[in-house]
Amino acid sequence: MCGIxxxxxxxxxxxTLLEGLGRLEYRGYDSAGxxxxxxxxxxxxxxxxxxxxxxxxxxxxxxSLPGICGIGHTRWATHGEPSEKNAHPHISGDPVxxxxxxxxxxxxxxxxxxxxxxxELKEKLLRHDYHFYSDTDTEILIKLVDYYYKKxxxxxxxxxxxxxxxxxxxxxxxxxxxxxxxxxxxxxxDSPLVIGVSGEEAYLxxxxxxxxxxxxxxxxxGNHQAARVLPGEVHFFDLNGDEIGIPLSEVTWDAKAAExxxxxxxxxxxxxxxxxxxxxxxxxxxxxxxxxxxxxxxTDEYLFGIGQIxxxxxxxxxxxxxxxxxxxxxxAQIPVRVELASEFRxxxxxxxxxxxxxxxxxxxxxxxxxxxxxxxxKNGARTLGxxxxxxxxIAREADNVxxxxxxxxxxxxxxxxxxxxxxxxxxxAVRCALVRGSIGEEKYRELVQELLLLPQKIGECLTIRxxxxxFASRFSxxxxxxxxxxxxxxxxxxxxxxxxxxxxxxxxxxxxxxxxKHGTIxxxxxxxxxxxxxxxxRLLEKTISNMVECKSRGAFLMGILSRGNENAKAQLDVTVMxxxxxxxxxxxxxxxxxxxxGYYISVARGLDVDKPRNLAKSxxxx
Numbered sequence: 001m002c003g004i005x006x007x008x009x010x011x012x013x014x015x016t017l018l019e020g021l022g023r024l025e026y027r028g029y030d031s032a033g034x035x036x037x038x039x040x041x042x043x044x045x046x047x048x049x050x051x052x053x054x055x056x057x058x059x060x061x062x063x064s065l066p067g068i069c070g071i072g073h074t075r076w077a078t079h080g081e082p083s084e085k086n087a088h089p090h091i092s093g094d095p096v097x098x099x100x101x102x103x104x105x106x107x108x109x110x111x112x113x114x115x116x117x118x119x120e121l122k123e124k125l126l127r128h129d130y131h132f133y134s135d136t137d138t139e140i141l142i143k144l145v146d147y148y149y150k151k152x153x154x155x156x157x158x159x160x161x162x163x164x165x166x167x168x169x170x171x172x173x174x175x176x177x178x179x180x181x182x183x184x185x186x187x188x189x190d191s192p193l194v195i196g197v198s199g200e201e202a203y204l205x206x207x208x209x210x211x212x213x214x215x216x217x218x219x220x221x222g223n224h225q226a227a228r229v230l231p232g233e234v235h236f237f238d239l240n241g242d243e244i245g246i247p248l249s250e251v252t253w254d255a256k257a258a259e260x261x262x263x264x265x266x267x268x269x270x271x272x273x274x275x276x277x278x279x280x281x282x283x284x285x286x287x288x289x290x291x292x293x294x295x296x297x298x299t300d301e302y303l304f305g306i307g308q309i310x311x312x313x314x315x316x317x318x319x320x321x322x323x324x325x326x327x328x329x330x331x332a333q334i335p336v337r338v339e340l341a342s343e344f345r346x347x348x349x350x351x352x353x354x355x356x357x358x359x360x361x362x363x364x365x366x367x368x369x370x371x372x373x374x375x376x377x378k379n380g381a382r383t384l385g386x387x388x389x390x391x392x393x394i395a396r397e398a399d400n401v402x403x404x405x406x407x408x409x410x411x412x413x414x415x416x417x418x419x420x421x422x423x424x425x426x427x428x429a430v431r432c433a434l435v436r437g438s439i440g441e442e443k444y445r446e447l448v449q450e451l452l453l454l455p456q457k458i459g460e461c462l463t464i465r466x467x468x469x470x471f472a473s474r475f476s477x478x479x480x481x482x483x484x485x486x487x488x489x490x491x492x493x494x495x496x497x498x499x500x501x502x503x504x505x506x507x508x509x510x511x512x513x514x515x516x517k518h519g520t521i522x523x524x525x526x527x528x529x530x531x532x533x534x535x536x537x538r539l540l541e542k543t544i545s546n547m548v549e550c551k552s553r554g555a556f557l558m559g560i561l562s563r564g565n566e567n568a569k570a571q572l573d574v575t576v577m578x579x580x581x582x583x584x585x586x587x588x589x590x591x592x593x594x595x596x597x598g599y600y601i602s603v604a605r606g607l608d609v610d611k612p613r614n615l616a617k618s619x620x621x622x
Contacts, residue, residue: 002088002112003029003074004193006184009201009231014062017072020203020210021052026266026410028615029074030082034059035089035108036070041181043108047087068231073110073172079111079118080135088140090505092146105145106178112206113170113191121166124591126277137254141167145175146161155183157237160226164189164239170367172206188221192365192392195219197582202231208251208389209408215249220391249391265412265609269504272462277416278423279455280405280590285424289448291431297400298428299386299433304439306355309336312344312372316498317360317421322491323587324425331439331584332432341368349379359380362409362417364392373398376470381470384457399425402428411610413503415595418495419458422588426451429584437603450582454589458577461592464576464602468593471558471574472600478506478529482520482550484513485533486543492533492587493497498592503612513546524615526554531594535562535586544568560590 003024007013008054017034032055045067049052052074059065088126093105096566115121119142126132130143144166156177170190177185186193186204195204198215204227205211219234221227225244228235236246263269285291288369293303309328311321321338328336341359345368351357357376361369364387373394376383385398390408395401404420430447433439439447459466479529481500483493490512497510511520513532524530530550534540547557548571559572562580569575579591604607 001211002076002206004071004112004172004174004204004206005073006204006229006419008069008182008184008229011067011201012067012070013070014065016057016214018052018056018059018062018405019071019213019484020053020205021072021074023210024074024205024396025052026412027612028412028611030074030077031087032072032074032083033087033089033110034062034065034072035110035176036065036071037178037181038065038067041178041546043091043105043176043178045089045091045108047084049082049084049319056501068183071110071176071184073107078114078504079137079157082297083526086136088135088136088138090142091134094292095310097178097267099265099616103581105146106149107142109142109173109175110147111141112172113172113189115141115171117167118167122230128261137169141173142143142169142175149177151450156180156183157226157228158241158457160187160614163187163236164226173203179473182231185272186221186227188225189223189371190367190393191618192363193221194391195221195227195229195234197232197234200233202229202234204229206283206399209410210252212424218244218249218251218394221246221394221397229324248592250496251450254403265411265599265603266416267413267599268611270411270415271408271592272597273360273407274419274592275455275459277404277406277420278458281403281420281423282427282451282454283402284405285427286448286452289445291427291448293402293428293431294515296319296384296402296403296480298402299501300431303432303435306334306356308352308356309334310344310351310355310376311336311338311360311362312341312369312376313338313358314341314366315370316418316495317362317366317369317378319491319495319498320418320421320425321358322427322486322494323422326488327426327429327584331429332436334432334436337588341372341373345372345375349375351376351379351381354382359394359398360386360421361392361394362388362404362414363419364389364394370394370397381597384456386421388420389524395552412615413499413598413609419588419591423451423454426585426588428563447582447584450585454581456586457581457589458592460579461589462596464593465596467576468596472597475529476601476604478527478601481506481508481529481531482516482524482547483508483510483518483533484543485536486513486539487536488538488584488587489539489543490588490592490595495591496531496533496597497597499595500601502615503598503609504605505613506601513543516546516550521550521553524553524555528555529558531558531560531597532572533560533590533591534565535560535590536583537565540565540568544571546571558592562586593601
């Protein structure tokens with residue numbers, strides 16, 4: 001979840017490092033720091049807690065850190081509380097020199113991930129006269145590299161490889177060695193790291209958005225691989241120390257996609273980018289009005305033979321899976337189980353023959369989802385990754401991949417990635433339904449046409465934002481909110497509730513409407529907000545009945561209704577109408593006002609919409 005940046009070349013790097021860290025703020029952090037190798041071949045380390053602007057002020061926007069090679073980091077606390085001593089970069093030497101700002105350490109580094117056997121490693125290093133100043137596992141990692149570097153009198157790559165053999169856990173690591181000025185060394189296992197080159201400059205980062213302004217030519221380093229990064233060139237090595245080749249990739253995203261573009265927040269910008277994100281995603285799957293998944297290796301013959309689908313994901317991606325479960329089972333008549341990746345990876349798996357395991361992740365680096373994919377493959381299941389990042393770990397390791405074309409998503413609360421993932425799952429369900437014979441050609445053509453209309457209808461949903469802004473101002477001081485629905489509407493309620501709680505900090509829960517009577521209704525009191533998602537006509541009356549029962553206990557009722565269900569308006573306090581579509585696809589429209597509601601309530605409460613407290617964009621640790 002931390003942010004890593006590095007740069008080496010012919011120009012002063014501190015400003016570049018700070019710029020890159022600014023582009024990584026969305027990942028979540030509690031402190032930040034820089035290490036720059038100065039002209040005197042001494043490393044100067046500066047750290048600050050809190051917002052990145054504190055580090056900017058402390059370094060005079062980088063002016064106090066001259067040097068043409070350096071690394072930077074934004075930390076999200078895992079081991080050790082948020083503090084300056086625990087902030088990165090960490091050093092191999094005497095902590096007294098660190099407090100004075102200059103250090104003669106042989107190794108300085110930054111790290112993203114978690115080291116599981118850090119206590120065992122720390123005991124080893126204590127026996128060899130190493131001393132520790134922080135509470136972090138990262139300091140142990142840096143000093144372990146230093147230990148091998150000095151004991152065996154070997155080069156950086158060999159020292160790093162010895163470390164990788166000994167360490168258990170996840171890491172993306174960037175290191176400076178005093179004896180190798182102008183060079184950055186890197187290693188990776190299970191945490192994202194990208195390396196780019198441009199002319200006489202070279203860059204590394206935990207996310208490509210941090211370096212897009214400088215280069216579009218990037219390498220995605222693999223697990224248990226190390227890299228030597230020099231001005232304008234990169235060399236990669238395997239665990240044996242042999243140099244290897246890695247293909248160069250070109251980033252196709254527009255750099256402006258990672259900027260606010262006049263919007264107050266990234267989240268609002270990304271909400272408004274949803275029509276184009278869904279349009280682009282569908283365009284990659286629908287050719288001449290036919291859904292074509294063969295480029296991803298999903299032939300009609302294979303789709304016909306699927307015995308069962310497991311959808312594995314975390315957070316909002318899990319809500320996509322919950323929604324897709326209803327659609328796949330109803331349209332394609334395939335049994336579907338939806339699993340939280342953090343649970344799936346620790347269960348005794350009983351995967352039936354012909355199972356397809358679909359792993360959904362925006363970043364393609366979510367730790368639990370990635371490990372779930374590996375376990376599924378180990379158990380003989382075919383795996384399909386649905387990701388937004390080309391070259392990500394899930395994209396590389398899944399048997400087949402379907403990409404969402406949402407572009408970079410900066411706000412922590414997902415919006416356009418969510419709807420793009422839904423679009424992919426809808427297309428998959430429709431194609432499965434056709435080839436398995438559960439729908440005919442005529443119905444298939446109707447559904448494909450309805451899919452292609454979804455971007456336009458999402459745009460229509462965005463026109464209701466003023467009504468939601470007014471409503472949010474009224475309920476910005478709410479203490480509790482409940483989101484309810486039945487069937488696919490319940491799945492979308494889960495996402496609406498998450499949006500509310502993660503960015504507005506209002507206690508919010510989602511329930512299948514029929515479960516309200518089983519305990520939850522005891523929490524309803526005057527002015528409790530109850531939001532109903534009401535797009536499934538055959539379930540409408542039952543859900544309205546549940547909502548009215550809440551109203552009799554003082555609740556305020558808000559309903560998200562398809563235009564064909566307008567007769568329910570009389571029983572609700574506030575209604576938001578969304579365009580009609582086939583009910584299998586209504587969730588992608590109903591979620592738009594729920595995103596806007598969460599956004600406007602957060603703004604009304606004066607909160608940091610894009611970087612909510614305690615959260616990070618890419619959860620790359622368990």
